[in-house]
Amino acid sequence: MKAVVFERHGGPEVLQYQDLPEPRPGPNEVVIQVKASACNFNDIWARRGLPGMKIILPHISGSDAAGAVVEVGSEVKKVRVGDEVVVHCGLSCRQCYYCAHGDEYFCPDFKIWGFQTGPLDGSHAQYCKVPALNTLAKPKQLSFEEAASMPLVLVTAWRMLVTRAQIKAGDFVVVWGAAGGLGVMAVQVARLFNARAIAVASSEEKLELARRLGAEFTVNRKKQDILQEVRRITEGKRADIVFEHIGAETWPVSLQCLKWGGTLVTCGATSGFEATTDIRLLWNKQQNYLGSHLGNKGELIDAMRFVERGLIKPVVDRVMPLKDLARAQQLMESNEVQGKIAIVPA
Ligand code: NAP
DSSP: OEEEEBSSOSSGGGOEEEEOOOOOOOTTEEEEEEEEEEOOHHHHHHHHOOTTOOOOSSBOOOSOEEEEEEEEOTTOOSOOTTOEEEEOOEEOOSSSHHHHTTOGGGSTTOEETTTTOOSSOSSSBSEEEEEGGGEEEOOTTSOHHHHHTSHHHHHHHHIIIIIISOOOTTOEEEETTTTSHHHHHHHHHHHHTTOEEEEEESSHHHHHHHHHHTOSEEEETTTSOHHHHHHHHTTTSOEEEEEEOSOTTTHHHHHHHEEEEEEEEEOOOTTOSOOOOOTHHHHHSOOEEEEOOSOOHHHHHHHHHHHHTTSSOOOEEEEEEGGGHHHHHHHHHTTOOSSEEEEEOO
16 A cells, blocks of 8 residues: 655655555454545654654554444454444543543543554555544535544543633633634634634634634734734733743733633644743732643534534645655645645555
């Protein structure tokens, strides 16, 4: 099969389009013919290499896949050859105390498939294998490209806003990177809950997309002062929730944008991990700073119910062939993507 592999860390030039043997399933696994995968920022973190995290080499990235099951392991009962599926990329033991409580990400064996797994175990290939438990039926009305563009960013945004920040009707929610992979989902989740998204992005085109997805307010971060705009929009009150994933460059402004008693929720730090916090905000204003990581399979099932009803839609910026994965990653790194890039192996 064709796959995109890297054997050392570096820039997009380390990605090689190669021939590899097709994967075979373990007893509880299924093999999927990948009809589409999606680019996520963790593909880029893995390729660059992350201090304190082991990336297993040689590596196939890719934590989202949509495709058809072509082989099932000897113990697999509920997934059949021919099933059209998407993947929930959180792998865990499903037996420990944390898994039993639905806290899969605290499981000692927790790994994000296509990021922390390997060698050669991700979706940017013609075939991939995952535990049968990690498959979900592909929503019928979605194309494979749309379906692949959905699970990771949807479950992450859902957990951040619904489970962690407990979004509710009327909340002002500042969404950074509102036209990015996570952002397009966050804006739609906010609309679903009748909350008032304040979408932040770097161009008018991206802000127009955010408005189409349901953002009530938009702020162009290249042209406008974000704190001033948030104060104006909220009539001085500031935001109930800030949806963070940018990190060092935006963290201090995010804290300033938050109201007394407000909640900042973060899952990432694209611009850097070391940020400054004026901790007076924490006690004086009694703000809440919450971390969030992926989401469990139940949260993905909950969120996908709204996809099935057409109330949350995947946003595909473009479809690119697998051999052009390096170019797709460059587009993501230079913030030129609206929603997701779907990758097709053919
Ligand atoms: P993405 O599709 O590349 O979107 C990121 C957006 O951030 C871009 O559209 C860009 O929008 C904005 N941005 C980039 N640099 C910025 C800066 N310096 N200041 C303000 N805005 C900036 O990426 P994504 O998929 O949304 O992921 C975002 C981050 O979350 C990544 O670091 C990723 O690793 C992390 N993440 C974590 C989890 C988890 O489970 N922990 C899950 C998913 C993602 P504009 O340039 O238009 O403003």
